[in-house]
Structures are given as C-alpha cells and as structure tokens.
Amino acid sequence: MTIKAVNEVVAGVKLAKDVHTPLGGLLLQKGKVLLPRDLEVLKAFMVDQVAVESVEADSTRIPTVKSAGQKPSLIFTGSQQGDGTEEAPVRKDLPLHEEYDKTMILVKNCYQSAITGELRMYEVRNQLDNLLKHQQDYHILKFIPRMTNRHDYRYHSAVLCALSSYKLAQWVGLPQKDWMQVAFAGLLHDIGNAKIDPIVLNKPSKLTEEENEEVRQHTTYGYQILKNVAAVNEGVRLAALQHHEKVDGSGYPLRLEGNKIHIYAKIVAVTDIFHAMTLDKFYRNAQSPYRVLEQIQLEAFGKLDPKIVQTFIHKVTALHSGTRVRLSNGSSGEIVFTDSQHPTRPMVSVQGEIINLVQQRQLYIEEVIS
Template identity: 75%
Template sequence: MTIKSVSDLKAGVKLTQDVHTPLGGLLMQKGKILLPRDLDVLKAFMVQQVDIEGAEGDGNKIPAVKTAGQKPSLLFVDPDESPEAQEQSFKKDLPLHEEYDRMLTLVKSCYQSAIAGELRIYEVRKQMEHLMEHQKEYDVLKFAPRMTNRNDYRYHNAVLCALSSYKLAQWLGLPSKDWIQVAFAGLLHDIGNVRIDPLLLNKPNRLTGEENEEMRRHTTYGYQILKNVAAINEGVRLAALQHHEKVDGSGYPLKLDGSKIHIYSKIVAVTDIFHAMTLDKFYGSAQSPYLVLEQIQLEAFGKLDPVIVQTFIQKVTALHHGTKVKLSSQKVGEIVFTDSQHPTRPMVSIEGQIINLMQQRQLHIEEVIS
C-alpha cells in the first residue's frame, strides 16, 4: 500500500482505502481502479492524497473494453468478469425488449376486450411472468422501448408502470408475494380509460369542468372493470381507484388521506407520474427524467408518500457513474459522482471538465443516453 498525491496519480492504479469527500460522503470505494475521469473527480473535490496498491498500482491498468456491437465508451467492463460474461452484458437487453413488445401487444388487445367486459387475465399473467423474468435487466432511467408513437402512449405507460412498480415494491421491502400483484396494479391502473371517449383522452387543450369530471371517472370505471376479475387481489383493484388520491386528502375520487390509501396505490401514483411525464403523448412531449424526478420530489411534500418518493429517487439515480447523458446545453458527458443528498444534480464530466449541476442550476440532464 502506498499513499500518493492525487496530482501524481495515473489512470489504472487501484485504491486500497475508501475515498471520502471533505463533508464525509463516500466518493470512491476501496478496490476501484481509477479511470481518467476519476482523477478529474478527485481534483474537483480537492482530495489531496489517496492510498493505492503498490508504487504504481502493481500493473493494475484499465482493462480493454470489448465493444462488439456497441459504440465505444458506453460502459466500462468489470475487470474481474470473464470474456463470456462481458459478451453477455452487451446482449442482455434483447430478451427484455422482446418480452416488453409482446406485453405491449397483449395490453392493446386486452384494453379493447375490456370494453366488452372481458379481460384475458390469465394470458396477461403468463406474459407478465415472462416479462418479470428479465426484471434484473430493467433500468428505470436507461430503458427505452424500441418503437414508440404517440398513439401507443397509454399502453407504454401501462407496461412501464408494471416494470417500475414491481421494482419499487422490491426496493420498499414488500413481501415477494406482492411483487407480481403490484406489477398488475401498474399495468391495469388506467384500465378505466377504455370507457372514456378517445377524443376526450387525447384533447390537446384545457378540459372544461364537465370534461374534467368525466376524465376523473376513469378511476371508478377501472375499479368496476376489475371488481370481479380473478387472479388479482384487492390491492390491484384499489390501485385503479386510488392512484390519483393524495396523502393530504386533496386527490380524487374519494379525497382519502394517506392512512386510507392502499400501498399499491401509493407506489403506482409515483411510477405513473414518472412515466406519464417522460413519454411522448398527443398533448405533450416527453420531459427530462431528471427534471421529472425533481418535480416528484416536490410532490412528496403533502401529495405523495415521502418514503416511497425518496426510495424511488435514490434507487433510480444510484449506480449511474459512467452513464452517458445529454445536458440541456446539448453537450454530452458522463456522470462521475452523485451526492445522495441531491441525487438529481450529479457531477458530469464533459471533455475533461467537471460540471457540478448543484452549482450550475441553469443546466439539467436532458436525456440519459446509455
């Protein structure tokens, strides 16, 4: 072990001790092999010296990244991973996308059959189970459907809410028996929209008072449709009814306070807002996922369950160091550090310069590229 000045470090050395920020936050973990951008981060945090392995890292250099079928620098491969495992990491999103597309097609069909009072729930459940087999491959911020158009917005929102609600249920520590049911809650929360006039659903300008009241009825319509459906529990039905309720009692249709809102409904309320705002639709364009997370964080004060909101934000923004992003300035860079106190405002490296989004509030992450 050698203590070395940061100014003398070279990329490829291995840390033998954790590195902390001046305020005590964990900056880099023991065992990390430093990349060129990591040296910039250390300097940006004014870290003076670190503990490294050997005089020059004992030959621990940055491993070559196998980029077959991928653009260079999209990700950094774990040096301890076998070549076979590295190869699989580039292919792993394909089955997820295939199952996602099958689920999307089935949801379209089911929404149509629900108009006639028929919901092919066992077929839906079987496909849901196939989709969730690839849940570990799903990343809320990075995943993007292969084909989207504004006509399919509601179906994409349903499938994405299923995926994200399942993951959020796990993060919250719900029993495993609830996970697939929470996914159903995400998938079917807006099923009541099949009874709303499509012209009203897609109206681009402000709704009249009467139209707004009719739109709000999709919650009760949804509960009625699901009331006698087998293979789902009462939490799924209540999510259709309650996903627009607010913990301060200001929501609809029943103006329930937080103590009376089902946990599934609280979970779906968060994932629905996130995906509704980050998807293109008839009456609006997709917004930056990071700005949407900031808006959801504001909603945690009296509108959404604060524990669920904080869990969602902390988890979806975690482990994204090295993620390529586009800023509102249209410049592309990589996330190099995320402060747990301000997870939507990470530090981004652009052409060797560290941009601290906490300090430069006029900028934000516009798009997660990879």
C-alpha cells in the same frame, strides 16, 4: 500503503483507504483502481492526497493502452473480480423488447374488451410473467421501447408502470408474494379509461370542469371493471381506484388521507406520474426523466408517500460512474459522481471538464445515452 499527493497519482493504482468528500460523503471506496475520470473527480473535490497501495505490491495491474487510433482505455492483466474495476457492457438484442411488444399488444386488446368486462386474464398473467422474467435487463432511465407513437401512449404507460412498479415493490421491501400483484396494479391502473370518451382523453386544450369530472371517473370505472376479476387481489382493484389520491387528502375520487390509501396505489402513483411525463402524448412532448424526478420530489411534500418517492429516486439514479448522458445544452459526457443528497444532479465530465449540476442549475440531464 503510501500517502501520495493527488497531482502525483497516476491511473491504475489502487486506493488503500476510502476517500471522502469535505462534507463526509463517501467519494471512492478502498480497493478502487483509479481510472482517469476518478482523478478528475478527486481534483474537482479538491482532495489533496490519498492513500494508495504501492505499485510494487501490485505490479500485475500495470495499465496498458489499446492500439493506436483507438480511444485510450485501461486494460488490466489478471483477475478483476472485486477490485472495483468496471467491465465494458456487452451490447445485445434483449428478449425484454420482444416480450414488451407482446405485452403492449395484449394490453391494447384488454382496453378494447374492458368495455364489456371480458378481460383475458389468464393470457395477461402468462404474458406478464414472461415479461418479468427479463426485468433484470430493465433500467427505468435507460429502457426505450422499440416502437412508439402518440396513439399508443396509454398502452406503453401501462406496460412501463407494470415493470417499474414491480421493481419499486421490491425496493420498498414488500414481500415477494406482492410483487406480481403490484405489477398487475401498474398494468391495469388506468383500465377505466376504456370507458372514457377518447375525444376528451386526447383533447389538446384545457379540459372544462365537466370534462375533468368525466376523466376522474376512470378510477371508479377501473375498480368496477376489476371487481369480479379473480386473477387479481383487492390491492390491484384499489390501485385502480386510489392512484390519484394524495396523502394530504386533496386527491380523488374519495379524498383519502395517507393512512387510508393502499400501498399498491402509493407505488403506482409514483410510477404513473413518472411515465406519464416522460412519454410523448397527443398534446405534449416527453420531458427529461431527470427533470421529472425533480418534480416528483417536490410532489412528495404532502402529495405522494415521501418514503416511496425517495426510494424510487435514489434507486433509479444509482447509475454507474461512466454512464453516458446528454445535457440540456446538447453536450454529452459521463457521470463521474452522484451525491446522495442531490441524486438528480450528479457531476458530469464533458470533454475533460467537470460540470457540477448542483451548482449549474440552468443545466440538467436531458437523456441517458448508455
């Protein structure tokens, strides 16, 4: 082990000890093979020196550069298992998109048949199961449906809420027996909208009080539609009824307080808000997912379950260093560090310059590119 000044450290050496920020947060882990962007991070945090393993002790890891004309990147000989290096992702056509499209079409049919109360739940369950088999390929901030239009907003929202609620149920520690039912809750939470006048639902201007009252009825209609559906449990029905309730008792339709709101409804409330704001609607363009997460974080104070909100935000923003993003000023760069205290405002490297979004509040991440 050798203590070296950061200015003297070169890419390719391995850390012998953890490196922490001045406030004590973990910056880089022991065993991490330093990449060029890691050196930028160390300098940005004004770290003076680090403990590294001697080059002689790890001579098999001498970095080489790809052939001329290509962007330089580190290539290491020997095994890279467990040493902190990152392999380039392999791009492929995902079956997830195919199953997503099938589920979306089925949900659309369900909305049309819900008016008569005839839901094809056996078919829905089989298709949802096929979709969730590929949920490991679903990242909430990265996934983009292949075909979208404003007319299908509610059906996209339903399928995305199913996928996201399924993940969130796992993240908050619900038993496995609940995961599929929570996915059903996400898929069917807005099914009551099938009985609302579409002219009112899609009205581009502010609703009148009477129209607002009509829209709020979708929660009660949803519970009634699902009441006699044997394939779902009571939590799914209550999610349809309660997903607009607030923990401070200010929601609707029953003005329930936190301890009276079903856990499924609390989970769906978070994913519903996220996808409602990040999808294009008739009357509003999609918003930046990172800006939406910040708004959801504000909603956590008295409106949404704070534990569920914090879990959701920290999990979806846990992107690997090197994830490419586009900022609100149009520039593109790579995430190099995410502070757990400010998960929606990481440090981004743009053309060699480190931009700290915590300090530069006028900027935000507009889109996750890859």
